[in-house]
Amino acid sequence: MKKESKIYIAGHQGLVGSSLIRVLKKDGFQNLIGKSRKELDLTEQSEVNAFFKMERPEYVFLSAAKVGGIHANNTYPAEFIFSNLQIQNNIIDASYRFGVKKLVFLGSSCIYPKFAKQPMDEGQLLDGKLEPTNEPYAVAKIAGIVMCQSYNRQYGTNFISVMPTNLYGPRDNYHPQNSHVLPALIRRFHEAKISNMPEVVIWGTGNPKREFLYSDDMARACIFLMNSYDVTNDARGGEHVNIGSGIEVTIRELAETVQKVVGYSGKLTFDLTKPDGTPRKLLDVSKLHQMGWKHEVDLHDGITLAYQDFIENGATER
Template identity: 55%
Template sequence: MEKSARIYVAGHTGLVGSAITRRLRKEGYDNLILRDEKELDLRDQGAVAGFFRENRPEYVMIAAAKVGGIVANNSYPADFIYTNLMIQSNVIHHAYAAGVKRLLFLGSSCIYPKMAPQPIKEEYLLTGPLEPTNDAYAIAKIAGVKMCQSYNRQYGTQYVAAMPTNLYGPNDNFNLETSHVLPALLRKFHEAKLAGEQKVTVWGTGTPFREFIFVDDVAEACLFLMNLEGAAFDALLDDPKAPALVNVGTGVELTIRDLALTIKEIVGFTGDLVFDSTKPDGTPRKLTDVTKIHSLGWRHRMDLREGVAETYRWYLENRSSGSH
Protein backbone atom coordinates (compact mmCIF):
# COMPACT_ATOMS: atom_id res chain seq x y z
CA MET A 1 0.00 0.00 0.00
CA GLU A 2 1.36 3.42 -0.94
CA LYS A 3 1.66 5.80 2.02
CA SER A 4 -0.81 8.18 0.37
CA ALA A 5 -3.34 5.44 -0.54
CA ARG A 6 -6.97 5.90 0.49
CA ILE A 7 -7.44 3.24 3.18
CA TYR A 8 -10.83 2.55 4.77
CA VAL A 9 -10.74 0.89 8.20
CA ALA A 10 -14.23 -0.36 9.01
CA GLY A 11 -14.70 -0.49 12.77
CA HIS A 12 -11.82 1.83 13.64
CA THR A 13 -13.13 2.54 17.16
CA GLY A 14 -13.12 -1.10 18.28
CA LEU A 15 -10.36 -3.23 19.75
CA VAL A 16 -8.82 -4.42 16.48
CA GLY A 17 -9.78 -1.44 14.34
CA SER A 18 -8.22 1.07 16.74
CA ALA A 19 -5.00 -0.98 16.83
CA ILE A 20 -4.93 -1.14 13.01
CA THR A 21 -5.48 2.62 12.84
CA ARG A 22 -2.66 3.25 15.34
CA ARG A 23 -0.35 1.04 13.34
CA LEU A 24 -1.21 2.67 10.01
CA ARG A 25 -0.53 6.14 11.41
CA LYS A 26 2.70 4.98 13.04
CA GLU A 27 3.92 3.72 9.66
CA GLY A 28 3.09 6.97 7.88
CA TYR A 29 -0.26 6.23 6.24
CA ASP A 30 -1.98 9.63 6.35
CA ASN A 31 -4.99 9.24 4.06
CA LEU A 32 -7.25 7.12 6.24
CA ILE A 33 -11.02 7.03 5.72
CA LEU A 34 -12.77 6.54 9.05
CA ARG A 35 -16.47 6.52 9.97
CA ASP A 36 -17.96 5.51 13.29
CA GLU A 37 -21.32 3.72 13.48
CA LYS A 38 -23.21 6.99 13.98
CA GLU A 39 -21.73 8.36 10.76
CA LEU A 40 -22.18 5.16 8.74
CA ASP A 41 -24.46 2.24 9.62
CA LEU A 42 -22.75 -0.70 7.90
CA ARG A 43 -25.98 -2.73 8.13
CA ASP A 44 -27.59 -0.25 5.71
CA GLN A 45 -26.84 -1.36 2.15
CA GLY A 46 -27.82 1.96 0.58
CA ALA A 47 -25.65 3.93 2.98
CA VAL A 48 -22.65 1.65 2.38
CA ALA A 49 -23.10 1.85 -1.41
CA GLY A 50 -23.18 5.64 -1.20
CA PHE A 51 -20.12 5.74 1.03
CA PHE A 52 -18.05 3.71 -1.45
CA ARG A 53 -19.25 5.74 -4.44
CA GLU A 54 -18.33 8.99 -2.72
CA ASN A 55 -15.03 8.02 -1.09
CA ARG A 56 -13.57 5.43 -3.50
CA PRO A 57 -11.16 3.75 -1.05
CA GLU A 58 -8.29 1.82 -2.62
CA TYR A 59 -7.82 -0.56 0.29
CA VAL A 60 -10.32 -1.85 2.85
CA MET A 61 -9.78 -3.54 6.22
CA ILE A 62 -12.93 -4.93 7.86
CA ALA A 63 -12.59 -4.90 11.63
CA ALA A 64 -16.22 -3.92 12.19
CA ALA A 65 -18.25 -6.67 13.86
CA LYS A 66 -20.57 -7.44 16.72
CA VAL A 67 -18.45 -9.44 19.16
CA GLY A 68 -18.74 -10.84 22.67
CA GLY A 69 -17.98 -13.71 25.01
CA ILE A 70 -19.95 -16.86 25.85
CA VAL A 71 -22.71 -15.02 27.74
CA ALA A 72 -23.39 -12.49 24.98
CA ASN A 73 -23.17 -15.03 22.14
CA ASN A 74 -25.41 -17.51 23.91
CA SER A 75 -27.98 -14.86 24.89
CA TYR A 76 -28.26 -12.88 21.65
CA PRO A 77 -27.56 -15.24 18.73
CA ALA A 78 -29.99 -13.48 16.38
CA ASP A 79 -28.24 -10.15 16.93
CA PHE A 80 -24.84 -11.72 16.26
CA ILE A 81 -25.75 -13.50 13.05
CA TYR A 82 -27.83 -10.66 11.56
CA THR A 83 -25.45 -7.80 12.36
CA ASN A 84 -22.31 -9.57 11.19
CA LEU A 85 -23.86 -10.92 7.99
CA MET A 86 -25.13 -7.46 7.07
CA ILE A 87 -21.87 -5.64 7.83
CA GLN A 88 -19.58 -7.95 5.89
CA SER A 89 -21.96 -8.54 2.97
CA ASN A 90 -22.40 -4.83 2.39
CA VAL A 91 -18.74 -3.90 2.75
CA ILE A 92 -17.30 -6.79 0.72
CA HIS A 93 -19.76 -6.38 -2.16
CA HIS A 94 -19.49 -2.60 -2.43
CA ALA A 95 -15.69 -2.78 -2.13
CA TYR A 96 -15.84 -4.94 -5.25
CA ALA A 97 -18.28 -2.57 -6.97
CA ALA A 98 -15.95 0.36 -6.22
CA GLY A 99 -12.86 -1.41 -7.58
CA VAL A 100 -10.97 -1.71 -4.30
CA LYS A 101 -7.46 -3.08 -4.91
CA ARG A 102 -7.21 -5.29 -1.84
CA LEU A 103 -9.45 -6.14 1.10
CA LEU A 104 -8.75 -7.79 4.45
CA PHE A 105 -11.63 -9.46 6.30
CA LEU A 106 -11.09 -10.19 9.98
CA GLY A 107 -12.85 -13.18 11.45
CA SER A 108 -12.18 -15.40 14.44
CA SER A 109 -10.75 -18.82 15.18
CA CYS A 110 -14.21 -19.83 16.46
CA ILE A 111 -15.13 -20.55 12.81
CA TYR A 112 -13.49 -23.95 13.14
CA PRO A 113 -15.25 -27.13 14.36
CA LYS A 114 -15.59 -27.56 18.11
CA MET A 115 -13.66 -30.84 18.06
CA ALA A 116 -11.19 -29.94 15.31
CA PRO A 117 -7.81 -31.70 15.48
CA GLN A 118 -5.20 -29.61 17.27
CA PRO A 119 -3.52 -27.37 16.33
CA ILE A 120 -6.21 -26.11 13.97
CA LYS A 121 -5.19 -25.79 10.33
CA GLU A 122 -7.05 -23.47 7.96
CA GLU A 123 -8.16 -26.50 5.92
CA TYR A 124 -10.26 -27.78 8.86
CA LEU A 125 -12.96 -25.21 8.11
CA LEU A 126 -16.41 -26.86 7.66
CA THR A 127 -15.19 -30.35 8.60
CA GLY A 128 -17.37 -30.74 11.72
CA PRO A 129 -20.01 -29.21 14.05
CA LEU A 130 -19.39 -25.82 15.64
CA GLU A 131 -19.35 -24.88 19.32
CA PRO A 132 -23.11 -24.37 20.08
CA THR A 133 -22.66 -21.36 22.37
CA ASN A 134 -21.35 -19.15 19.53
CA ASP A 135 -22.40 -20.92 16.33
CA ALA A 136 -24.47 -17.94 15.11
CA TYR A 137 -21.42 -15.66 15.18
CA ALA A 138 -19.20 -18.37 13.70
CA ILE A 139 -21.57 -19.04 10.80
CA ALA A 140 -21.65 -15.34 9.97
CA LYS A 141 -17.86 -15.22 9.92
CA ILE A 142 -17.67 -18.38 7.81
CA ALA A 143 -19.95 -16.64 5.31
CA GLY A 144 -17.47 -13.75 5.22
CA VAL A 145 -14.61 -16.15 4.45
CA LYS A 146 -16.66 -17.73 1.68
CA MET A 147 -17.53 -14.31 0.26
CA CYS A 148 -13.84 -13.42 0.00
CA GLN A 149 -13.04 -16.75 -1.66
CA SER A 150 -16.03 -16.48 -4.02
CA TYR A 151 -15.30 -12.93 -5.15
CA ASN A 152 -11.67 -13.87 -5.74
CA ARG A 153 -12.71 -16.87 -7.82
CA GLN A 154 -15.41 -15.12 -9.86
CA TYR A 155 -14.02 -11.60 -10.17
CA GLY A 156 -10.26 -12.00 -9.66
CA THR A 157 -10.27 -9.76 -6.56
CA GLN A 158 -7.51 -9.84 -3.93
CA TYR A 159 -9.48 -10.42 -0.74
CA VAL A 160 -7.85 -12.10 2.27
CA ALA A 161 -9.60 -13.55 5.33
CA ALA A 162 -7.49 -13.41 8.50
CA MET A 163 -8.61 -15.43 11.52
CA PRO A 164 -7.09 -14.17 14.78
CA THR A 165 -7.17 -16.27 17.90
CA ASN A 166 -8.41 -14.76 21.21
CA LEU A 167 -7.58 -11.06 21.20
CA TYR A 168 -6.84 -8.71 24.06
CA GLY A 169 -5.18 -5.36 24.67
CA PRO A 170 -5.76 -1.61 24.93
CA ASN A 171 -9.30 -0.47 24.10
CA ASP A 172 -10.74 -3.90 24.97
CA ASN A 173 -14.31 -4.34 26.24
CA PHE A 174 -14.34 -4.83 30.01
CA ASN A 175 -18.13 -5.06 30.41
CA LEU A 176 -18.69 -8.22 32.47
CA GLU A 177 -21.82 -9.22 30.51
CA THR A 178 -20.40 -8.88 27.01
CA SER A 179 -16.62 -9.15 27.28
CA HIS A 180 -14.27 -12.03 26.55
CA VAL A 181 -12.56 -14.04 29.25
CA LEU A 182 -9.25 -12.15 29.62
CA PRO A 183 -10.60 -8.59 30.08
CA ALA A 184 -13.46 -9.93 32.21
CA LEU A 185 -11.03 -11.65 34.58
CA LEU A 186 -8.81 -8.60 34.70
CA ARG A 187 -11.71 -6.41 35.77
CA LYS A 188 -13.06 -8.98 38.27
CA PHE A 189 -9.68 -9.34 39.99
CA HIS A 190 -9.16 -5.57 40.07
CA GLU A 191 -12.58 -4.87 41.61
CA ALA A 192 -12.17 -7.72 44.09
CA LYS A 193 -8.81 -6.29 45.16
CA LEU A 194 -10.32 -2.83 45.69
CA ALA A 195 -13.26 -4.26 47.65
CA GLY A 196 -11.04 -6.45 49.82
CA GLU A 197 -12.93 -9.59 48.79
CA GLN A 198 -11.69 -13.02 49.80
CA LYS A 199 -12.36 -14.86 46.54
CA VAL A 200 -13.02 -14.46 42.82
CA THR A 201 -15.27 -16.92 40.99
CA VAL A 202 -14.38 -17.95 37.45
CA TRP A 203 -16.85 -19.55 35.05
CA GLY A 204 -16.30 -23.22 34.19
CA THR A 205 -13.74 -25.74 35.35
CA GLY A 206 -10.61 -23.82 34.37
CA THR A 207 -9.41 -26.78 32.29
CA PRO A 208 -10.02 -25.57 28.69
CA PHE A 209 -6.93 -24.47 26.80
CA ARG A 210 -6.87 -21.12 25.03
CA GLU A 211 -4.43 -19.13 22.90
CA PHE A 212 -4.23 -15.36 23.27
CA ILE A 213 -2.69 -12.71 21.04
CA PHE A 214 -2.00 -9.05 21.80
CA VAL A 215 -4.07 -6.80 19.55
CA ASP A 216 -1.12 -4.72 18.33
CA ASP A 217 0.49 -7.92 17.04
CA VAL A 218 -2.69 -8.60 15.05
CA ALA A 219 -2.63 -5.06 13.65
CA GLU A 220 0.94 -5.63 12.50
CA ALA A 221 -0.09 -8.93 10.88
CA CYS A 222 -2.93 -7.16 9.04
CA LEU A 223 -0.57 -4.60 7.51
CA PHE A 224 1.86 -7.38 6.67
CA LEU A 225 -0.84 -9.22 4.72
CA MET A 226 -2.06 -6.05 2.99
CA ASN A 227 1.50 -5.36 1.80
CA LEU A 228 2.41 -8.91 0.84
CA GLU A 229 3.51 -9.12 -2.78
CA GLY A 230 4.48 -11.50 -5.56
CA ALA A 231 4.52 -15.26 -5.40
CA ALA A 232 3.87 -15.37 -1.64
CA PHE A 233 0.60 -13.45 -1.98
CA ASP A 234 -0.44 -15.46 -5.04
CA ALA A 235 0.20 -18.69 -3.12
CA LEU A 236 -1.96 -17.44 -0.24
CA LEU A 237 -4.88 -16.68 -2.56
CA ASP A 238 -4.49 -19.91 -4.53
CA ASP A 239 -3.87 -22.31 -1.64
CA PRO A 240 -5.83 -25.39 -2.81
CA LYS A 241 -6.76 -26.47 0.73
CA ALA A 242 -7.80 -23.08 2.16
CA PRO A 243 -7.60 -20.25 -0.39
CA ALA A 244 -7.19 -16.71 0.98
CA LEU A 245 -7.62 -17.94 4.56
CA VAL A 246 -4.86 -17.47 7.14
CA ASN A 247 -4.71 -17.95 10.91
CA VAL A 248 -3.17 -15.16 13.00
CA GLY A 249 -2.00 -16.44 16.37
CA THR A 250 0.92 -17.22 18.62
CA GLY A 251 0.86 -21.02 18.50
CA VAL A 252 1.13 -20.93 22.34
CA GLU A 253 -1.68 -22.09 24.66
CA LEU A 254 -2.48 -22.22 28.38
CA THR A 255 -5.42 -23.29 30.53
CA ILE A 256 -8.04 -20.82 31.74
CA ARG A 257 -6.84 -21.66 35.26
CA ASP A 258 -3.28 -20.62 34.40
CA LEU A 259 -4.58 -17.50 32.68
CA ALA A 260 -6.55 -16.59 35.81
CA LEU A 261 -3.49 -17.17 38.02
CA THR A 262 -1.37 -14.96 35.75
CA ILE A 263 -3.92 -12.13 35.85
CA LYS A 264 -4.40 -12.56 39.61
CA GLU A 265 -0.66 -12.09 40.14
CA ILE A 266 -0.36 -9.07 37.81
CA VAL A 267 -3.37 -7.32 39.37
CA GLY A 268 -2.15 -8.12 42.87
CA PHE A 269 -5.26 -9.89 44.17
CA THR A 270 -4.37 -12.04 47.21
CA GLY A 271 -7.63 -13.93 47.75
CA ASP A 272 -8.74 -17.34 46.54
CA LEU A 273 -9.66 -18.53 43.08
CA VAL A 274 -12.92 -20.52 42.78
CA PHE A 275 -14.20 -22.29 39.66
CA ASP A 276 -17.94 -22.62 39.03
CA SER A 277 -18.27 -25.92 37.17
CA THR A 278 -22.02 -25.38 36.65
CA LYS A 279 -21.14 -22.76 34.02
CA PRO A 280 -20.15 -23.72 30.45
CA ASP A 281 -16.53 -24.20 29.45
CA GLY A 282 -17.02 -23.74 25.71
CA THR A 283 -14.61 -25.48 23.34
CA PRO A 284 -12.16 -27.72 25.29
CA ARG A 285 -9.12 -26.65 23.28
CA LYS A 286 -8.59 -24.09 20.54
CA LEU A 287 -5.01 -23.73 19.36
CA THR A 288 -4.39 -22.38 15.88
CA ASP A 289 -1.80 -23.76 13.51
CA VAL A 290 0.21 -20.69 12.46
CA THR A 291 2.50 -22.49 10.02
CA LYS A 292 1.05 -20.62 7.04
CA ILE A 293 1.59 -17.08 8.35
CA HIS A 294 5.02 -18.04 9.72
CA SER A 295 5.97 -19.34 6.27
CA LEU A 296 4.95 -15.98 4.80
CA GLY A 297 7.37 -14.21 7.18
CA TRP A 298 5.30 -12.94 10.12
CA ARG A 299 5.49 -13.85 13.83
CA HIS A 300 3.97 -12.31 16.97
CA ARG A 301 6.16 -10.21 19.29
CA MET A 302 4.34 -9.77 22.63
CA ASP A 303 4.33 -12.54 25.23
CA LEU A 304 1.24 -13.01 27.39
CA ARG A 305 2.53 -11.75 30.74
CA GLU A 306 3.89 -8.54 29.23
CA GLY A 307 0.71 -8.06 27.20
CA VAL A 308 -1.58 -8.54 30.21
CA ALA A 309 0.50 -6.07 32.23
CA GLU A 310 0.22 -3.48 29.44
CA THR A 311 -3.54 -4.09 29.14
CA TYR A 312 -3.94 -3.65 32.91
CA ARG A 313 -2.06 -0.34 32.77
CA TRP A 314 -4.40 0.81 30.01
CA TYR A 315 -7.45 -0.32 32.01
CA LEU A 316 -6.33 1.62 35.10
CA GLU A 317 -5.97 4.78 33.02
CA ASN A 318 -9.29 4.40 31.16
CA ARG A 319 -11.67 2.46 33.41
CA SER A 320 -13.89 5.46 34.20
CA SER A 321 -15.13 5.71 30.60
CA GLY A 322 -18.00 3.73 29.08
CA SER A 323 -17.91 -0.06 29.32
CA HIS A 324 -14.42 0.11 30.83
Protein backbone atom coordinates in the same frame (compact mmCIF):
# COMPACT_ATOMS: atom_id res chain seq x y z
CA MET B 1 0.37 -0.32 0.26
CA LYS B 2 2.18 2.97 -0.10
CA LYS B 3 2.44 5.50 2.72
CA GLU B 4 0.05 7.83 0.85
CA SER B 5 -2.49 5.10 -0.01
CA LYS B 6 -6.08 5.79 1.03
CA ILE B 7 -7.02 3.11 3.56
CA TYR B 8 -10.45 2.50 5.06
CA ILE B 9 -10.66 0.75 8.43
CA ALA B 10 -14.23 -0.46 8.99
CA GLY B 11 -14.81 -0.64 12.73
CA HIS B 12 -11.96 1.71 13.60
CA GLN B 13 -13.21 2.40 17.15
CA GLY B 14 -13.23 -1.20 18.37
CA LEU B 15 -10.50 -3.45 19.75
CA VAL B 16 -9.34 -4.65 16.32
CA GLY B 17 -9.89 -1.47 14.33
CA SER B 18 -8.24 0.84 16.84
CA SER B 19 -5.18 -1.43 16.84
CA LEU B 20 -5.03 -1.25 13.05
CA ILE B 21 -5.22 2.56 13.20
CA ARG B 22 -2.53 2.72 15.89
CA VAL B 23 -0.07 0.44 14.07
CA LEU B 24 -0.70 1.97 10.63
CA LYS B 25 0.02 5.46 11.99
CA LYS B 26 3.14 4.18 13.71
CA ASP B 27 4.27 2.75 10.36
CA GLY B 28 3.81 6.13 8.66
CA PHE B 29 0.40 5.72 7.02
CA GLN B 30 -1.59 8.93 7.39
CA ASN B 31 -4.35 8.76 4.75
CA LEU B 32 -6.67 6.70 6.95
CA ILE B 33 -10.48 6.74 6.91
CA GLY B 34 -12.75 5.76 9.77
CA LYS B 35 -16.45 6.41 10.28
CA SER B 36 -18.43 6.02 13.49
CA ARG B 37 -21.76 4.20 13.59
CA LYS B 38 -23.54 7.57 13.75
CA GLU B 39 -21.73 8.74 10.61
CA LEU B 40 -22.16 5.53 8.59
CA ASP B 41 -24.56 2.63 9.16
CA LEU B 42 -22.70 -0.35 7.70
CA THR B 43 -25.86 -2.49 7.72
CA GLU B 44 -27.43 -0.15 5.11
CA GLN B 45 -26.21 -0.96 1.60
CA SER B 46 -27.16 2.40 0.13
CA GLU B 47 -25.12 4.25 2.76
CA VAL B 48 -22.11 1.99 2.26
CA ASN B 49 -22.22 2.37 -1.54
CA ALA B 50 -22.51 6.16 -1.26
CA PHE B 51 -19.52 6.24 1.09
CA PHE B 52 -17.36 4.11 -1.22
CA LYS B 53 -18.41 6.14 -4.27
CA MET B 54 -17.37 9.37 -2.55
CA GLU B 55 -14.19 8.25 -0.76
CA ARG B 56 -12.82 5.64 -3.22
CA PRO B 57 -10.52 3.85 -0.74
CA GLU B 58 -7.67 1.85 -2.27
CA TYR B 59 -7.36 -0.64 0.58
CA VAL B 60 -9.91 -1.89 3.11
CA PHE B 61 -9.56 -3.62 6.49
CA LEU B 62 -12.96 -5.10 7.35
CA SER B 63 -12.85 -5.33 11.15
CA ALA B 64 -16.37 -4.03 11.86
CA ALA B 65 -18.53 -6.67 13.54
CA LYS B 66 -21.01 -7.32 16.29
CA VAL B 67 -19.07 -9.33 18.88
CA GLY B 68 -19.53 -10.69 22.39
CA GLY B 69 -19.05 -13.62 24.73
CA ILE B 70 -21.20 -16.70 25.30
CA HIS B 71 -23.90 -14.79 27.19
CA ALA B 72 -24.27 -12.21 24.41
CA ASN B 73 -24.26 -14.86 21.67
CA ASN B 74 -26.97 -16.87 23.44
CA THR B 75 -29.09 -13.81 24.20
CA TYR B 76 -28.93 -12.06 20.81
CA PRO B 77 -28.38 -14.80 18.16
CA ALA B 78 -30.57 -13.13 15.52
CA GLU B 79 -28.76 -9.82 15.91
CA PHE B 80 -25.38 -11.52 15.65
CA ILE B 81 -26.09 -13.31 12.37
CA PHE B 82 -28.10 -10.49 10.76
CA SER B 83 -25.79 -7.60 11.62
CA ASN B 84 -22.58 -9.41 10.72
CA LEU B 85 -23.92 -10.68 7.41
CA GLN B 86 -25.21 -7.22 6.47
CA ILE B 87 -21.97 -5.45 7.36
CA GLN B 88 -19.62 -7.78 5.53
CA ASN B 89 -21.88 -8.26 2.50
CA ASN B 90 -22.18 -4.51 2.00
CA ILE B 91 -18.48 -3.75 2.39
CA ILE B 92 -17.17 -6.67 0.31
CA ASP B 93 -19.58 -5.92 -2.54
CA ALA B 94 -18.87 -2.16 -2.44
CA SER B 95 -15.14 -2.87 -2.47
CA TYR B 96 -15.59 -4.77 -5.73
CA ARG B 97 -17.94 -2.21 -7.29
CA PHE B 98 -15.75 0.78 -6.50
CA GLY B 99 -12.37 -0.68 -7.41
CA VAL B 100 -10.67 -1.43 -4.09
CA LYS B 101 -7.23 -2.88 -4.80
CA LYS B 102 -7.18 -5.22 -1.82
CA LEU B 103 -9.35 -6.10 1.17
CA VAL B 104 -8.60 -7.94 4.41
CA PHE B 105 -11.64 -9.55 6.03
CA LEU B 106 -11.25 -10.43 9.70
CA GLY B 107 -13.06 -13.47 10.98
CA SER B 108 -12.72 -15.52 14.17
CA SER B 109 -11.33 -18.85 15.29
CA CYS B 110 -14.89 -19.92 16.18
CA ILE B 111 -15.36 -20.78 12.47
CA TYR B 112 -13.73 -24.15 13.18
CA PRO B 113 -15.69 -27.23 14.28
CA LYS B 114 -16.31 -27.72 17.98
CA PHE B 115 -14.29 -30.94 18.00
CA ALA B 116 -11.60 -29.90 15.52
CA LYS B 117 -8.24 -31.60 15.94
CA GLN B 118 -5.68 -29.48 17.75
CA PRO B 119 -4.00 -27.29 16.73
CA MET B 120 -6.61 -26.14 14.19
CA ASP B 121 -5.24 -25.63 10.69
CA GLU B 122 -6.94 -23.78 7.85
CA GLY B 123 -8.00 -27.02 6.13
CA GLN B 124 -10.48 -27.88 8.91
CA LEU B 125 -12.98 -25.23 7.88
CA LEU B 126 -16.45 -26.81 7.35
CA ASP B 127 -15.09 -30.16 8.52
CA GLY B 128 -17.57 -30.70 11.36
CA LYS B 129 -20.30 -29.22 13.55
CA LEU B 130 -19.81 -25.79 15.09
CA GLU B 131 -19.98 -24.84 18.77
CA PRO B 132 -23.75 -24.22 19.31
CA THR B 133 -23.31 -21.23 21.64
CA ASN B 134 -21.78 -19.03 18.92
CA GLU B 135 -23.02 -20.73 15.76
CA PRO B 136 -24.87 -17.67 14.32
CA TYR B 137 -21.71 -15.54 14.59
CA ALA B 138 -19.52 -18.33 13.20
CA VAL B 139 -21.83 -18.95 10.24
CA ALA B 140 -21.71 -15.25 9.36
CA LYS B 141 -17.91 -15.26 9.45
CA ILE B 142 -17.73 -18.42 7.32
CA ALA B 143 -20.02 -16.71 4.81
CA GLY B 144 -17.56 -13.80 4.71
CA ILE B 145 -14.68 -16.12 3.86
CA VAL B 146 -16.64 -17.81 1.09
CA MET B 147 -17.85 -14.45 -0.22
CA CYS B 148 -14.29 -13.17 -0.54
CA GLN B 149 -13.25 -16.36 -2.32
CA SER B 150 -16.27 -16.18 -4.63
CA TYR B 151 -15.61 -12.56 -5.63
CA ASN B 152 -11.98 -13.45 -6.26
CA ARG B 153 -12.98 -16.33 -8.50
CA GLN B 154 -15.67 -14.50 -10.45
CA TYR B 155 -14.36 -10.93 -10.55
CA GLY B 156 -10.60 -11.31 -10.14
CA THR B 157 -10.50 -9.32 -6.90
CA ASN B 158 -7.76 -9.70 -4.30
CA PHE B 159 -9.81 -10.11 -1.12
CA ILE B 160 -8.14 -12.12 1.64
CA SER B 161 -9.50 -13.49 4.92
CA VAL B 162 -7.70 -13.83 8.22
CA MET B 163 -8.80 -15.74 11.32
CA PRO B 164 -7.36 -14.33 14.56
CA THR B 165 -7.24 -16.26 17.80
CA ASN B 166 -8.56 -14.81 21.09
CA LEU B 167 -7.59 -11.13 21.09
CA TYR B 168 -7.14 -8.66 23.93
CA GLY B 169 -5.72 -5.17 24.36
CA PRO B 170 -6.71 -1.47 24.34
CA ARG B 171 -10.38 -0.71 23.63
CA ASP B 172 -11.46 -4.18 24.73
CA ASN B 173 -14.96 -4.86 26.04
CA TYR B 174 -14.91 -5.11 29.84
CA HIS B 175 -18.67 -5.47 30.30
CA PRO B 176 -19.45 -7.78 33.28
CA GLN B 177 -21.77 -10.05 31.25
CA ASN B 178 -20.84 -9.58 27.59
CA SER B 179 -17.03 -9.67 27.65
CA HIS B 180 -14.61 -12.46 26.77
CA VAL B 181 -12.59 -14.40 29.35
CA LEU B 182 -9.43 -12.28 29.60
CA PRO B 183 -11.05 -8.82 29.97
CA ALA B 184 -13.63 -10.41 32.28
CA LEU B 185 -10.81 -11.68 34.52
CA ILE B 186 -9.15 -8.26 34.51
CA ARG B 187 -12.37 -6.66 35.75
CA ARG B 188 -13.04 -9.39 38.30
CA PHE B 189 -9.60 -9.26 39.89
CA HIS B 190 -9.55 -5.45 39.86
CA GLU B 191 -12.94 -5.21 41.59
CA ALA B 192 -11.89 -7.87 44.10
CA LYS B 193 -8.74 -5.86 44.84
CA ILE B 194 -10.45 -2.51 45.43
CA SER B 195 -13.26 -4.17 47.45
CA ASN B 196 -10.85 -6.25 49.56
CA MET B 197 -12.69 -9.45 48.63
CA PRO B 198 -11.09 -12.54 50.27
CA GLU B 199 -11.28 -14.70 47.13
CA VAL B 200 -12.02 -14.79 43.41
CA VAL B 201 -13.91 -17.84 42.14
CA ILE B 202 -13.28 -19.19 38.64
CA TRP B 203 -15.61 -21.69 37.00
CA GLY B 204 -14.25 -25.20 36.38
CA THR B 205 -10.94 -26.86 37.08
CA GLY B 206 -8.75 -24.28 35.37
CA ASN B 207 -7.30 -27.00 33.13
CA PRO B 208 -8.71 -26.02 29.69
CA LYS B 209 -6.10 -24.43 27.42
CA ARG B 210 -6.53 -21.28 25.35
CA GLU B 211 -4.41 -19.12 23.06
CA PHE B 212 -4.27 -15.32 23.28
CA LEU B 213 -2.80 -12.60 21.06
CA TYR B 214 -2.25 -8.93 21.85
CA SER B 215 -4.30 -6.80 19.47
CA ASP B 216 -1.38 -4.76 18.09
CA ASP B 217 0.32 -8.03 17.09
CA MET B 218 -2.86 -8.96 15.24
CA ALA B 219 -2.77 -5.57 13.46
CA ARG B 220 0.86 -6.08 12.46
CA ALA B 221 -0.03 -9.50 11.02
CA CYS B 222 -2.93 -8.04 9.01
CA ILE B 223 -0.73 -5.31 7.56
CA PHE B 224 1.95 -7.88 6.77
CA LEU B 225 -0.58 -10.02 4.88
CA MET B 226 -2.09 -7.00 3.11
CA ASN B 227 1.38 -6.30 1.72
CA SER B 228 2.54 -9.84 1.01
CA TYR B 229 -0.36 -12.29 0.51
CA ASP B 230 -1.75 -12.33 -3.05
CA VAL B 231 -4.61 -14.61 -4.14
CA THR B 232 -5.33 -13.25 -7.62
CA ASN B 233 -3.84 -16.32 -9.33
CA ASP B 234 -5.52 -18.87 -7.04
CA ALA B 235 -8.29 -20.68 -8.93
CA ARG B 236 -10.00 -21.52 -5.61
CA GLY B 237 -10.17 -17.87 -4.58
CA GLY B 238 -7.49 -18.08 -1.89
CA GLU B 239 -7.36 -19.81 1.49
CA HIS B 240 -7.83 -17.86 4.70
CA VAL B 241 -4.87 -17.47 7.08
CA ASN B 242 -4.81 -18.15 10.83
CA ILE B 243 -3.34 -15.41 13.03
CA GLY B 244 -2.16 -16.33 16.51
CA SER B 245 0.77 -16.78 18.84
CA GLY B 246 0.91 -20.55 18.56
CA ILE B 247 1.25 -20.63 22.37
CA GLU B 248 -1.44 -21.92 24.74
CA VAL B 249 -1.94 -21.48 28.48
CA THR B 250 -4.36 -23.08 30.92
CA ILE B 251 -7.18 -20.98 32.36
CA ARG B 252 -5.46 -21.41 35.73
CA GLU B 253 -2.20 -19.98 34.35
CA LEU B 254 -4.13 -17.15 32.72
CA ALA B 255 -5.96 -16.31 35.95
CA GLU B 256 -2.73 -16.41 37.95
CA THR B 257 -1.05 -14.07 35.48
CA VAL B 258 -3.94 -11.60 35.62
CA GLN B 259 -3.93 -11.83 39.42
CA LYS B 260 -0.22 -10.99 39.49
CA VAL B 261 -0.54 -8.07 37.06
CA VAL B 262 -3.52 -6.58 38.90
CA GLY B 263 -1.83 -7.05 42.27
CA TYR B 264 -4.67 -8.95 43.95
CA SER B 265 -3.44 -10.72 47.09
CA GLY B 266 -6.55 -12.73 47.93
CA LYS B 267 -7.28 -16.40 47.29
CA LEU B 268 -7.91 -17.89 43.84
CA THR B 269 -10.53 -20.67 43.98
CA PHE B 270 -11.81 -22.97 41.24
CA ASP B 271 -15.43 -24.13 41.41
CA LEU B 272 -15.24 -27.79 40.35
CA THR B 273 -19.04 -28.06 40.15
CA LYS B 274 -19.06 -25.75 37.11
CA PRO B 275 -18.30 -26.91 33.54
CA ASP B 276 -14.90 -26.51 31.92
CA GLY B 277 -15.95 -26.05 28.30
CA THR B 278 -13.78 -27.13 25.38
CA PRO B 279 -10.56 -28.71 26.71
CA ARG B 280 -8.26 -27.07 24.17
CA LYS B 281 -8.45 -24.38 21.49
CA LEU B 282 -5.24 -23.59 19.61
CA LEU B 283 -4.69 -22.31 16.08
CA ASP B 284 -2.09 -23.83 13.80
CA VAL B 285 -0.15 -20.74 12.67
CA SER B 286 2.56 -22.57 10.73
CA LYS B 287 1.29 -21.09 7.45
CA LEU B 288 1.76 -17.55 8.76
CA HIS B 289 5.13 -18.42 10.31
CA GLN B 290 6.31 -19.85 7.00
CA MET B 291 5.40 -16.53 5.36
CA GLY B 292 7.79 -14.82 7.77
CA TRP B 293 5.64 -13.33 10.54
CA LYS B 294 5.61 -14.06 14.29
CA HIS B 295 4.08 -12.25 17.27
CA GLU B 296 6.13 -9.83 19.41
CA VAL B 297 4.22 -9.23 22.69
CA ASP B 298 4.25 -11.98 25.33
CA LEU B 299 1.22 -12.64 27.50
CA HIS B 300 2.42 -11.01 30.73
CA ASP B 301 3.47 -7.79 28.97
CA GLY B 302 0.26 -7.73 26.96
CA ILE B 303 -1.94 -8.17 30.03
CA THR B 304 0.00 -5.37 31.75
CA LEU B 305 -0.79 -3.05 28.83
CA ALA B 306 -4.42 -4.20 28.80
CA TYR B 307 -4.80 -3.56 32.54
CA GLN B 308 -3.43 -0.04 32.10
CA ASP B 309 -6.08 0.52 29.43
CA PHE B 310 -8.78 -0.88 31.73
CA ILE B 311 -7.81 1.53 34.51
CA GLU B 312 -7.89 4.47 32.09
CA ASN B 313 -10.92 3.57 29.99
CA GLY B 314 -12.81 0.45 31.06
CA ALA B 315 -13.16 0.48 34.85
CA THR B 316 -16.46 2.39 34.79
CA GLU B 317 -18.03 0.30 31.99
CA ARG B 318 -21.28 -1.41 32.95
